[in-house]
Amino acid sequence: MKLGLPELRICHLYPELMNIYGDRGNVIALVWRCRRRGWEARVTRLSLGEPIDPSRHDLFFIGGGQDREQMMVCEDLAGEKGEALRAAVEDGAALLSICGGYQLLGKRFLTCTGENLPGVSLFDAETVGGDTRFIGNVAVDCRLEGAESTLVGFENHSGRTRLGPGCRPLGRVIRGYGNNGEDGGEGCVYRHAIGTYLHGSLLPKNPRLADWLILRALRRRYQLEALPPLDDALEDAAHRAALDMVLREGKRPRLSPRRRLPSPR
Amino acid sequence: MKSRPSDYNIRMDMRLAAAVAAGKAVTWLSRRLGAGAGSNFPGKVILRLHADAPQAMASRLPGGCVLVSGTNGKTTTSNLLSGMLRAGGRLPVHNRVGANLITGITAALAQASDLRGAPRGDIGLFEVDEATLPAAVERLRPRLVIVTNLFRDQLDRYGELESLARRMDAALAGLNPGADVLLNADDPLVSSLGRDTRATVHYYGIEGARDTEKALRHAADSKHCRECGSPLAFDAHYFAHMGRYSCPGCGRSRPAPEFAASRVELRGTAGSRVTVVTPGWSADLFLGLPGLYNVHNLLAALGGAQLLGLGEEAVRGGVEGYSTAFGRGERIPIDGRTLFLVLSKNPTGFNEVIRTLRGEGEGLVVLAALNDRIADGRDVSWIWDVDFEELAPLPRRLVAAGTRAWDMALRMKYAGLDTSRLEVRGDLREALRAALAAAEEGETVYALTTYTATLELRRLLTRLGAAPGLWEEG
Numbered sequence: 001m002k003l004g005l006p007e008l009r010i011c012h013l014y015p016e017l018m019n020i021y022g023d024r025g026n027v028i029a030l031v032w033r034c035r036r037r038g039w040e041a042r043v044t045r046l047s048l049g050e051p052i053d054p055s056r057h058d059l060f061f062i063g064g065g066q067d068r069e070q071m072m073v074c075e076d077l078a079g080e081k082g083e084a085l086r087a088a089v090e091d092g093a094a095l096l097s098i099c100g101g102y103q104l105l106g107k108r109f110l111t112c113t114g115e116n117l118p119g120v121s122l123f124d125a126e127t128v129g130g131d132t133r134f135i136g137n138v139a140v141d142c143r144l145e146g147a148e149s150t151l152v153g154f155e156n157h158s159g160r161t162r163l164g165p166g167c168r169p170l171g172r173v174i175r176g177y178g179n180n181g182e183d184g185g186e187g188c189v190y191r192h193a194i195g196t197y198l199h200g201s202l203l204p205k206n207p208r209l210a211d212w213l214i215l216r217a218l219r220r221r222y223q224l225e226a227l228p229p230l231d232d233a234l235e236d237a238a239h240r241a242a243l244d245m246v247l248r249e250g251k252r253p254r255l256s257p258r259r260r261l262p263s264p265r
Numbered sequence: 266m267k268s269r270p271s272d273y274n275i276r277m278d279m280r281l282a283a284a285v286a287a288g289k290a291v292t293w294l295s296r297r298l299g300a301g302a303g304s305n306f307p308g309k310v311i312l313r314l315h316a317d318a319p320q321a322m323a324s325r326l327p328g329g330c331v332l333v334s335g336t337n338g339k340t341t342t343s344n345l346l347s348g349m350l351r352a353g354g355r356l357p358v359h360n361r362v363g364a365n366l367i368t369g370i371t372a373a374l375a376q377a378s379d380l381r382g383a384p385r386g387d388i389g390l391f392e393v394d395e396a397t398l399p400a401a402v403e404r405l406r407p408r409l410v411i412v413t414n415l416f417r418d419q420l421d422r423y424g425e426l427e428s429l430a431r432r433m434d435a436a437l438a439g440l441n442p443g444a445d446v447l448l449n450a451d452d453p454l455v456s457s458l459g460r461d462t463r464a465t466v467h468y469y470g471i472e473g474a475r476d477t478e479k480a481l482r483h484a485a486d487s488k489h490c491r492e493c494g495s496p497l498a499f500d501a502h503y504f505a506h507m508g509r510y511s512c513p514g515c516g517r518s519r520p521a522p523e524f525a526a527s528r529v530e531l532r533g534t535a536g537s538r539v540t541v542v543t544p545g546w547s548a549d550l551f552l553g554l555p556g557l558y559n560v561h562n563l564l565a566a567l568g569g570a571q572l573l574g575l576g577e578e579a580v581r582g583g584v585e586g587y588s589t590a591f592g593r594g595e596r597i598p599i600d601g602r603t604l605f606l607v608l609s610k611n612p613t614g615f616n617e618v619i620r621t622l623r624g625e626g627e628g629l630v631v632l633a634a635l636n637d638r639i640a641d642g643r644d645v646s647w648i649w650d651v652d653f654e655e656l657a658p659l660p661r662r663l664v665a666a667g668t669r670a671w672d673m674a675l676r677m678k679y680a681g682l683d684t685s686r687l688e689v690r691g692d693l694r695e696a697l698r699a700a701l702a703a704a705e706e707g708e709t710v711y712a713l714t715t716y717t718a719t720l721e722l723r724r725l726l727t728r729l730g731a732a733p734g735l736w737e738e739g
Contacts, residue, residue: 025649032679066425154644199646238671
């Protein structure tokens with residue numbers, strides 16, 4: 001264990017390819033919440049062809065991208081690079097993946113056109129492309145231990161994700177579609193790695209989840225019981241306003257998938 | 266069989282006349298009731314009564330139709346072009362208030378028509394929502410289509426950029442062989458359009474500009490070659506993904522513009538001095554609109570004017586007589602202060618406005634209104650791609666407003682604005698009052714507002730007697 005002031009080392013994966021829905025706000029929030037505590041936060045941007053050293057980063061982030069960019073990243077993550085990412089998570093590193101990034105970290109992605117993209121297999125999850133998009137504000141009852149709260153965000157995806165027994169959902173949707181619009185689950189958790197469909201950006205309006213990630217990421221190298229609290233009055237007000245808004249919108253119409261989703265495995 | 270414009274005959278006139286009359290009545294009524302500019306609902310009524318009304322009316326325009334599409338700059342470009350047409354002695358029929366769906370175009374045509382459905386004008390000039398371009402081309406058979414730029418905007422409505430580009434390509438492929446297409450050479454995605462069109466493709470672009478960006482911004486969208494997927498190499502960045510680029514992968518490079526700005530001197534919020542070069546003439550123009558993005562709008566309008574047969578005199582007249590498009594940099598006096606109203610609806614638009622504000626010094630009073638209505642895009646995630654870090658040092662007071670006021674406030678907090686300088690007022694009337702109260706007599710309040718917030722604020726100002734109604738303009 002290291003002494004002295006903690007330093008959070010964030011690895012932002014494919015920042016120029018996988019950032020179509022403002023997901024970089026999550027990195028802004030992570031850095032800001034460290035610096036406010038008087039700690040340093042360093043962001044390393046890694047893209048195509050650049051190897052991952054699992055021991056050099058405490059927290060990995062990957063956002064959502066367009067189809068073509070997602071294919072490029074899928075190819076790049078095959079083999080050693082994906083292995084290094086899995087090794088880091090097995091070693092206790094934290095990870096947040098959103099939408100397209102989340103899908104790539106599952107076992108495979110079956111596109112609408114029948115293409116089979118192999119995933120990193122970090123999450124025991126499979127995604128099948130659908131013919132309708134799940135779009136709208138979302139509220140989630142988050143059951144994550146140490147970050148129990150509601151989550152608010154915005155989803156925009158056609159992929160339907162099903163989880164296997166090797167990971168559990170991040171929470172249950174109160175409003176919105178979540179993983180597949182059928183089983184009520186949203187996102188997934190494996191060790192300190194989170195996958196979710198929520199844009200927004202997610203972390204600024206859900207500060208407890210941001211701190212959950214920061215604490216887990218730092219505990220790998222530093223002796224930390226808890227994080228010093230911050231003044232989150234504005235964050236909480238923004239969270240409440242978004243939650244009130246999505247609750248007022250009422251229940252979503254049920255979109256019945258044209259074809260049955262195969263269950264994982 | 267599909268009906269062509271020439272198929273419309275006297276037999277159909279009665280139905281068209283009835284539809285036009287109903288549309289006019291609804292417009293009149295909605296204005297009387299103060300329901301706003303009444304630009305879409307009358308169009309819906311007309312289309313219900315006569316599904317082919319827009320093409321029936323448009324076919325009576327002797328000079329045909331011009332469509333202006335793209336993410337940003339549609340309204341400014343068409344207003345500039347409208348001014349040039351007027352200066353050249355033409356009478357355009359124009360959807361001025363930014364109502365750019367088929368319904369809005371229909372309403373504009375009906376509004377300009379007599380009761381038999383014959384428009385009082387000689388050329389149609391319509392700004393068209395990117396996603397509506399295919400339908401508009403199909404109905405109006407335009408002689409000229411201008412595409413300004415393509416940015417990420419409202420992904421929940423339009424889908425991803427590449428699929429939008431494919432739909433636009435399909436629309437351009439449907440143009441008549443005698444038609445013209447005018448594209449922005451500086452936007453790698455836009456300049457790649459028109460592959461399958463039989464129309465003649467022309468380009469405009471900026472050749473000489475100081476103040477170019479050193480690096481691509483966070484909101485740069487099209488950084489990869491559309492042909493081969495390689496990252497593009499840029500000699501110069503203007504803003505977002507606009508610049509002088511080439512593809513190291515397949516060798517594709519920026520097309521040489523026919524209509525160019527050879528020198529640009531930006532003068533803050535006052536405007537720019539631009540030297541323009543065209544195949545026939547070149548001139549120095551002063552454009553009373555801020556930022557490089559408005560230089561693009563000028564070039565688009567100028568190129569359009571030339572392709573429609575207008576000369577230097579008409580172009581100059583249009584630029585000099587330009588009155589600001591609604592909400593696009595208007596200065597409105599109110600309570601002894603000036604409200605500077607700028608529409609800021611997506612990352613690139615916002616970044617350019619922020620860049621312009623940086624020239625205004627520090628200690629500013631800013632009103633930032635973020636709405637998430639359908640016309641704004643329901644997803645407000647994009648505000649995290651705007652470089653608000655550059656705005657943060659400027660305000661001594663920032664009032665966050667709109668349906669997503671709290672998101673706006675939080676974005677500013679994380680951009681580094683001290684929360685003691687932040688005020689959250691969801692309601693626009695209260696927000697306006699707070700911002701005016703924070704400003705000194707004679708000072709300017711900078712209002713940066715998303716699309717529906719701009720409409721709402723403008724309506725509020727009209728009610729307060731500070732600004733003329735939308736329909737009184739032009």
